[in-house]
Amino acid sequence: MPSQGLLTIDCGAVVRNWRRLCGIHATGAVAGVVKANAYGLGVQRIAPALLQAGCRHFFVATPGEGDYLRKLLGEGPMIAVLNGYDPAMRPDLTPVINSLPQLRAAKGPVILQVDTGMSRLGLDAEEVEAIARDPGLLAHVEILYVMTHLAAAEDAAHPVNAAQIDRFAELCLKLPRARRCVANSSGIFLGGRYASDLARPGCALYGINPTPGRPNPMEQVVRLELPVLQIRRIGAGETVGYGAGWLAARPSRIATCAGGYADGLFRSLGSGMRGQFRGATVPLAGRISMDVCSFDVTDVPDAVPGDMIEIIGPWQDPDALAEIAGTIGYEVLTALGRRYRRRYIAA
Numbered sequence: 001m002p003s004q005g006l007l008t009i010d011c012g013a014v015v016r017n018w019r020r021l022c023g024i025h026a027t028g029a030v031a032g033v034v035k036a037n038a039y040g041l042g043v044q045r046i047a048p049a050l051l052q053a054g055c056r057h058f059f060v061a062t063p064g065e066g067d068y069l070r071k072l073l074g075e076g077p078m079i080a081v082l083n084g085y086d087p088a089m090r091p092d093l094t095p096v097i098n099s100l101p102q103l104r105a106a107k108g109p110v111i112l113q114v115d116t117g118m119s120r121l122g123l124d125a126e127e128v129e130a131i132a133r134d135p136g137l138l139a140h141v142e143i144l145y146v147m148t149h150l151a152a153a154e155d156a157a158h159p160v161n162a163a164q165i166d167r168f169a170e171l172c173l174k175l176p177r178a179r180r181c182v183a184n185s186s187g188i189f190l191g192g193r194y195a196s197d198l199a200r201p202g203c204a205l206y207g208i209n210p211t212p213g214r215p216n217p218m219e220q221v222v223r224l225e226l227p228v229l230q231i232r233r234i235g236a237g238e239t240v241g242y243g244a245g246w247l248a249a250r251p252s253r254i255a256t257c258a259g260g261y262a263d264g265l266f267r268s269l270g271s272g273m274r275g276q277f278r279g280a281t282v283p284l285a286g287r288i289s290m291d292v293c294s295f296d297v298t299d300v301p302d303a304v305p306g307d308m309i310e311i312i313g314p315w316q317d318p319d320a321l322a323e324i325a326g327t328i329g330y331e332v333l334t335a336l337g338r339r340y341r342r343r344y345i346a347a
């Protein structure tokens with residue numbers, strides 16, 4: 001009898017999403033952003049599937065992630081480290097240079113990031129000026145790409161988008177001619193001036209909607225099912241869960257499932273997360289606990305222990321859960337717990 005949740009991750013869907021993005025960003029290449037264990041879904045399975053499909057550029061956040069990925073993928077693909085140059089990083093990783101001290105310390109192929117409005121990482125205008133005045137600063141490096149990161153690409157009408165791309169063009173004029181790397185997932189859908197030599201999508205590969213407010217052009221990648229551990233019959237007036245927060249209005253059958261907030265089912269999902277059982281939607285009953293959560297299965301009379309209740313699927317995708325919890329799909333994915341049994345569908 002299963003007592004652990006089952007997380008199914010469709011590597012084929014990731015690859016199809018990547019190909020779809022390649023079709024849209026047809027003037028340049030498309031990388032795979034696989035930081036944070038491929039947004040929680042498992043870099044060990046996803047990165048090789050992307051490599052096999054023809055992806056030749058990968059982005060991770062830290063040198064440790066880069067070290068793991070290089071050992072996994074072998075020589076060949078570019079592996080860029082977003083958080084910047086670190087003297088301890090292996091030399092076959094490509095640092096994203098975010099400051100002059102990092103530029104002075106690095107050698108070999110690099111990506112130069114310029115900050116155009118994110119005010120997070122990257123060279124500022126003064127540092128770009130310093131390079132323009134003293135090109136000797138670039139003597140030890142080879143610029144593979146000049147890169148910037150958009151702050152609000154998911155909001156196509158936001159004025160910061162155009163301001164950033166204007167600023168990027170100005171800063172690029174002060175640097176040696178090099179290929180450019182601009183769009184994240186949402187930036188790819190802005191098209192036009194936001195297209196560059198290399199796009200860097202992450203979330204769209206994993207099924208998050210890069211065009212919020214419009215139909216999701218990406219294929220869903222994740223399915224999460226939780227096993228019923230126990231079915232309990234309670235009378236009208238009895239309560240369920242911590243704080244005695246759910247009151248049975250009628251004689252009820254409550255299915256307690258394996259999976260709680262320690263597995264990434266945020267407690268804040270208690271305000272609307274549903275389950276699906278044999279095509280029927282079942283509401284949560286009571287608060288989400290650390291290891292379990294309960295559903296009211298009174299109206300699906302044949303639920304028994306061992307049955308699986310679906311939590312994430314096309315009908316309730318990570319974006320929908322994020323909406324309930326007051327967060328974004330990225331956080332839902334990266335919080336997916338390590339206690340699930342993971343099943344991968346090969347590309």
Ligand SMILES: *Cc1c(COP(=O)(O)O)cnc(C)c1O
Nearest residue numbers: 033149184185200201202203204
């Ligand atoms: C995470 C990240 C990306 C990927 O962004 P998505 O919105 O997931 O497509 C691209 N560029 C940088 C600098 C990032 O930090």
